[in-house]
Amino acid sequence: MTLRLFDTATRQVRDFVPRVPGQASVYLCGLTVQSGPHIGHLRSGVNYDVLRRWLLHAGLSVTFVRNITDIDDKVLKKSLEQGRPFWSIAYANEVILAAAYRSLNVLAPTYEPRATGHVPEMHELIEELISLGYAYPSTDGSGDVYFSVGSFADYGALSGQRPDEMQAAPDGPERAKRDPRDFALWKGAKAEEPDDAEWPSPWGRGRPGWHIECSAMARRYLGAEFDIHGGGLDLVFPHHENEQAQSRAAGLPFARFWVHHGLLNLGEAKMSKSLGNVIDLEAVTERGLRPADLRYYLLAPHYRARIDFSWHALEEAATAYRRIEGFVQRATELVGVTAPTVLCAEFTEAMDDDLNTSAAFAALHEVVREGNTALANGDAKAAAGALGSVRAMLGILGLDPQDPAWADTKAGDSLRGTVDALVALALEQRTAARARKDWAAADAVRDQLKQAGVVVEDTPHGPRWTIGSEL
Template identity: 75%
Template sequence: MTLRLYDTATRSVRDFVPREAGKVGVYLCGLTLQGPPHIGHLRSGVNYDVLRRWLVSGGFEVTFIRNLTDIDDKILVKAGEQDRPFWSIAYANELKLTAAYRALNVLPPTYEPRATGHIPEMHELIAKLIADGHAYPATDGSGDVYFDVRSWPAYGSLSNQSPDDMQSAGDAPERGKRDPRDFALWKGAKPGEPADAHWPSPWGQGRPGWHIECSAMCWRYLGAEFDIHGGGLDLTFPHHENELAQSRAAGLPFARYWVHHGLLSIGGAKMGKSAGNSLDLSYVGSLGVRPVELRYYYAAAHYRSVIDYSEEALRESAVAYRRVEGFVRRAAERVGAGQLGALPAAFAAAMDDDLNTSAALAVLHEVVRDGNTALAGGDDVTVRTALGEARAMLDILGVDPLDPAWTGGGRADDLRGVVDSLIALALEQRAQARGRKDWAAADAVRDQLRQAGVVVEDTPQGPRWTIGEQD
């Protein structure tokens, strides 16, 4: 594997060289749990799941950390609005996020730490920054502790900005700051905040700032230096800029590569509940689009590109996947599922080129076209080879139709079983109509199934059905 990745820190595509041969440490900034996830959030999990699968396929042992921010200003606001404990809101949304990732066949992380479980590590980092002159407790009695931006000359390098051009950090009143751009490492307890949302510290009762949480968890699980730090492009500043500054100032080499994915927008605007344009998995399901098809929709775009969501584009992507799925199922019926085959060289080259999944999918569709031609011609040897190659590529993307994740063991699969039973009943009614030579009734059943996206093909072995059109 000669993987090349775009590194935000250098603003260039670089050869990926891990810190330790054969091992890769990846940290992905997870969600702040003030609300349930929408499909914009879920793109992140899928994108980095593909990266992880590709690294594993290259022989690397991957330690994958995806954190959860379960204490935050926004969560406390929700707690006040709903008159609920902050941790109750965070945990409820964590369960929804876990279920959504499972539905999308996102592999569970090696560890999934919560911010509230790492207060001691945060205290240690903050104390180190104060001792080295990079942070200071506020003198206004608030109990806040701030990072001194001017003490770190490299501040702004990740986002390619000058501190002189930045606005106030906006995370606390400026009265206690030496500079408006200084950001909070520790937030003193404020009147009216829940008593269980505070922890004792050398600087008084309080809670962590957003940025120090991730630095502490990176350090705890991946050590002073690790390979890849990921997240959405919107996290580059201020979150990742602040992580980088405070970690380096505390003496940690920190991340070797910064990999950011593009956002999923709708109508050109960032998706979010506050904007009133948030769509979740249940909405996608109401369109008749399955989780595996949503995952394919994510993979069809390069991870760094912006996806501007439209229902039409999602449906088109679902139809494209169904064509691939149809080949895999027909081929497996003909020659058996077999084992995953070898990855075509062109697919591997596309993935090594900064995870160019759009180019990789072009290779997949070429193999599927060849496989369908072989199916029509009765060339079982070519069918078997095409099936193995197609499944190997689909496995890297996490959308192999024969993967047990999609064929059994979850609620989505239970629903698939219900669909299978309903289609079988319709086909039985069609067969009965054909048996009594009621061709109009038989054709009506077939047409109704087609309108629902089910294609029926009559074969010498009996009717076979697939989702979507065939190539």
């Protein structure tokens, strides 16, 4: 294959050659599930889904691993705030994330490991690092274990940072460290953290640090060396820098390519749950936009470009996608269902050039214009040729409107509209009962909805309902 990718580690575009001929291995840092995903998270899933589809198109067998971080500081903070088990919060949000990915036609990963399921592998890797002199248990009685940044000569190579200019790692007290920059591999149990967030270890009860989780899971599913490690630009440092350091210190070649996508900003800051400036998939669909529209919007820029979110831009993307859908529908009515055929040369060239979806979409729209001209001229043969090419390109982008995945989404959207109307009627009855202070009747409506799988939550802005268990 002729695919060239920008490698963060070398800071240049390089030819991608799989480690094993005919096969490709990809590890994508998945979401920390302290809450549901916003569309910035979904950009990651969509971008790497297109990478995977392009590798598959090249004839490669792809092992695609996307992890779930279900134990870390953020999840435990939510657990304490809500008075719920951390695993309950993590799993509920994992279900929401999986549904969002399905809605956006993101292919399911080959494996989707949870951090909590791989603690023994983390212990093994930590013990190796200690025996090699790259890690040490703290001597303050905390049970913490730290990676010694100063012991690894290449620390900072991935992010380009100078170790002597780095600030202290904020994941443990400096009194427990030999060097303030050292980062935690294992965190000893703390009285203020939930009792069920602890595992026995050679260093006492505790839990893993964030960075060791990914190194251990990547080795478990992809081996000592694999082709591509993906994630957002915000993960380059410290997360991916620390992953690379601890893995290579243990003698693992680890990732051959580091591929990072740009962030999605809302205003002047990246979209972030910690900042509270988030827009999720539900907010998109509530404005009458579809998951396919959002997928188009997230893919239209180059994956390394920053996206400055605006509703206007998303609506423009939806309009552009509907023009493509309109051509596919009209051409199909004229010539019948046409299977995807060959990709146009410009599309292939763009995708091989570091997955340049911006140029790829330009090529796609040019073929759509040619197809519309053929339809206007009644040229069925040319229209059929354009239709086959358009469907092939849309298939790579995960946007073919004739893909059964989108048909399922449309059916769900139709059902949601019906459910909306029925639930709205029931809530009107409940509101009327509350207005006349008939609390028993109001509670009965709420209980009946709950029995039907509809959970109602009273908010300052009025009742809000969801389908499924109460989160």
